[in-house]
Amino acid sequence: MQYTLGLDIGTSAVKALLMDQNGEIVAENSEGYPLTTPQSGWAEQNPEDWWQASQKVIKDLIAENEIDSSKIEALSFSGQMHSSVFLDENMEVIRPAILWSDTRTSAECEEIYERVGGIKELANLVSNPALEGFTAPKILWLRNNEPENFEKLEKVLLPKDYIRYKLSGELGMDLSDAAGTLLCDVKAEDWSADVMEKLDLKPSIMPPVLKSVDIVGPVTAEAAEKTGLATSTKIVAGGADNACGSVGSGIIKSGRVMASLGSSGVVVAQTDQAEADPEGRIHLFNHAVPGSYYMMGVVLSAGMSFKWLKEEMFNDELDFETLNKEAAAVPAGSEGLTFLPYLYGERTPHADADARGVFFGISGKHKRGHFIRSVMEGVSFALRDSLELIKARGVEVNEIRLIGGGAKSELWQQITADIFGETISLLNIEQGPAFGAAIIAGVGAGVFSDFESIVEELVDVVKTVDPIAENVEKYNKNYEIYQNLYGDLKERFKDLK
Numbered sequence: 221m222q223y224t225l226g227l228d229i230g231t232s233a234v235k236a237l238l239m240d241q242n243g244e245i246v247a248e249n250s251e252g253y254p255l256t257t258p259q260s261g262w263a264e265q266n267p268e269d270w271w272q273a274s275q276k277v278i279k280d281l282i283a284e285n286e287i288d289s290s291k292i293e294a295l296s297f298s299g300q301m302h303s304s305v306f307l308d309e310n311m312e313v314i315r316p317a318i319l320w321s322d323t324r325t326s327a328e329c330e331e332i333y334e335r336v337g338g339i340k341e342l343a344n345l346v347s348n349p350a351l352e353g354f355t356a357p358k359i360l361w362l363r364n365n366e367p368e369n370f371e372k373l374e375k376v377l378l379p380k381d382y383i384r385y386k387l388s389g390e391l392g393m394d395l396s397d398a399a400g401t402l403l404c405d406v407k408a409e410d411w412s413a414d415v416m417e418k419l420d421l422k423p424s425i426m427p428p429v430l431k432s433v434d435i436v437g438p439v440t441a442e443a444a445e446k447t448g449l450a451t452s453t454k455i456v457a458g459g460a461d462n463a464c465g466s467v468g469s470g471i472i473k474s475g476r477v478m479a480s481l482g483s484s485g486v487v488v489a490q491t492d493q494a495e496a497d498p499e500g501r502i503h504l505f506n507h508a509v510p511g512s513y514y515m516m517g518v519v520l521s522a523g524m525s526f527k528w529l530k531e532e533m534f535n536d537e538l539d540f541e542t543l544n545k546e547a548a549a550v551p552a553g554s555e556g557l558t559f560l561p562y563l564y565g566e567r568t569p570h571a572d573a574d575a576r577g578v579f580f581g582i583s584g585k586h587k588r589g590h591f592i593r594s595v596m597e598g599v600s601f602a603l604r605d606s607l608e609l610i611k612a613r614g615v616e617v618n619e620i621r622l623i624g625g626g627a628k629s630e631l632w633q634q635i636t637a638d639i640f641g642e643t644i645s646l647l648n649i650e651q652g653p654a655f656g657a658a659i660i661a662g663v664g665a666g667v668f669s670d671f672e673s674i675v676e677e678l679v680d681v682v683k684t685v686d687p688i689a690e691n692v693e694k695y696n697k698n699y700e701i702y703q704n705l706y707g708d709l710k711e712r713f714k715d716l717k
Contacts (some may be wrong), residue, residue: 221241221291222293223240223246224238224241224292224296224659224661225238225239225453226238226239226296226297226298226655226656226657226659227295227297227383227657228461228654229297229299229380230653231265231319231320232252232253233250233273234250234253235249236249236250236281237655237658238281238285238287239658239662241293241667243674245651245655247281247287248654249280249281250277251273251276251277252273253272253273254269255319256316259324261323262318263320263322264316264319264322265303265317267305267382270379270383275447278447279447282449289448289450290452293454293661293665294453294662294667295387295453295455295661296455296457296458296459296657296660296661296664297380297457297458298380298458298459298464298656299378299379299460299461300320300378300380301400301460301461302320302355302378303317303320303355303378304318304355304378305317305376305377305378305379306362306369306372306373306375307374307376308372311391314369314372314373315362315369318358320353321353322352322358323352324361325352325357325358326352327364328356328357328360329350329351329352330350331357331360331364332350332356332402332419335419335420337418339499339500340498340499342500343497343498343500345405345414345415346399346404346415347399347496347505348400348402348406348496349501349571354401354402355376355401356403356415357402359376359419359421375425375426376426376427377391378393378397378401380397380458381397381427384436384455384457387439388436388437388443390455391428392429392430392436392457393428393430394429394432394459395429395430396459396460396462396506396508397459397460397463398411398506399460399505399506400505402415403415403416404506406494406504406506406513410429411423431510432458432660432664433456433457433508433510433663433664434664435454435455435664435665436455436456437455438452438454438455439452439453439455454665456661456664457660457664458508458660458661459657460505462514463507464654464656465656466478466488466507466656467508467509467656467660467671468651468652468653468655468659469623469679470676471489471490471514473490474615474616476619476621477610477617477619477621478621478623479622481603481622481623481624481625481626481627481636482623482626483524484518484520485518485599485602485603486516486519487516487568487610488516489610489615489617490507490512490514491514491515492513493614495613500571501569501571502517502606502609502610502613503517504516508656508660515609516606517568517569517607517609517610518568518606519566519568519599519602519605519606520562520563520567521561521562521564522561522602522603523599523625525561525563525577525598526543526599529591529592533591544630546588546589547596547631548589548631550590550592552690553694553698554586554590554594555586555590556581557579557581557583557586557594558578558580558581558597558698558701559579559594559598559599560575560576560580560705560706561598561599561602562577563576563577568605568609569609572710572713574714575710575713576716579591579594596635600632600635601639601698604639607640617642621646622636622646623650633685634688634691636685637685637687638687638691638695640687641692642687643685645681645683646681646682647679647680647681647682648681649678649680659671
């Protein structure tokens with residue numbers, strides 16, 4: 221029996237998933253690590269914590285499940301995007317990694333626009349806008365604020381690339397993660413010499429660009445001793461967490477869209493065309509599937525909005541079943557109550573860190589159930605913003621697959637179908653990015669012949685939810701109100717700072 225191993229370097233933990241040659245999940249394990257916030261808006265982690273956790277999770281998974289490590293044919297990775305690991309000439313970590321959720325780089329984003337020539341020119345060069353979470357602003361922040369550390373800078377890696385380096389001794393960054401640095405020409409599939417020059421950065425600080433399925437080498441003897449892996453195991457490049465999650469949800473062919481109701485919300489559409497939004501309102505990244513791309517919109521507070529309502533407004537006294545039951549008793553549209561889910565700012569389509577959450581239209585007739593349902597509706601409206609932008613770019617939409625914790629609610633399933641005006645599909649399996657990474661390992665090493673054959677075998681649609689025509693009509697009217705509210709309040713949000 222052959223196995224493949226997927227390793228997901230997440231924000232709170234590293235997760236390992238072992239898959240056999242038939243695509244069956246054999247074992248899973250995880251190990252957590254801390255996140256520090258030295259100042260308001262900062263988010264950092266120690267890359268050594270990722271490495272120690274990775275060693276432990278691999279070693280424990282092998283030992284606890286009595287796996288012959290020589291049968292693990294390949295290992296690949298998923299990881300949090302954008303988070304920056306700064307290495308010196310000895311490939312030692314210079315300072316704690318600055319994470320994707322860190323917002324210290326607003327001034328550097330403005331600097332990027334000034335140097336490059338505005339958002340349209342940046343989108344033309346690297347297919348994305350300058351946002352605080354991305355990698356390039358973090359490099360400029362290091363130069364502007366810690367010049368002594370910038371002087372030491374030899375290489376910039378992302379979290380999974382650092383763990384891959386520790387296991388293989390080889391430097392690299394796959395395209396799906398490179399696309400999220402603001403330094404990669406998505407169409408040319410290489411670092412952008414134009415952007416590097418305009419930002420006055422040495423191209424040599426970035427590692428070689430890899431395809432997700434590239435074999436970078438075997439496990440080193442030193443890493444084998446620390447993890448229990450065999451030196452015969454092939455190390456495959458891997459991909460960004462959203463790319464790996466898309467693989468694991470079957471978003472590997474044109475026409476398929478994934479909408480996620482996780483803590484944050486994501487809408488991902490696979491496309492064969494590298495046509496970026498000229499205004500940078502929606503992301504375009506290289507996919508883990510070679511030669512293809514995906515468009516992505518992000519709602520920063522999706523399930524997080526529901527969690528906030530449950531825990532802070534209702535003192536965590538109601539279970540999810542009760543919350544859903546009360547919301548289901550309220551008619552579509554929440555009788556005029558509209559929620560903007562901008563609790564922590566917003567990414568798509570506004571890219572506005574100053575935006576804030578709003579309940580609009582409160583009246584004396586509104587009960588607890590109205591607020592619950594309006595939060596669900598507001599999050600789905602925010603996801604629709606991304607879906608509409610994807611459609612506007614000419615991307616084919618034939619099937620929408622709904623995943624995430626919120627997708628377990630039958631009410632939220634129906635609300636999303638009604639607000640989208642589209643049939644949505646539910647899947648038989650929802651394993652997250654480590655599952656996609658294990659598939660990538662198998663395709664890269666030849667355990668699986670290609671992405672389509674193994675994904676179509678493993679991932680099935682088990683339920684579809686059709687929109688209710690009456691609700692669609694109601695929600696279309698409410699969506700106009702929802703869209704107008706941001707424009708009406710945009711300047712007022714700034715006054716709250």
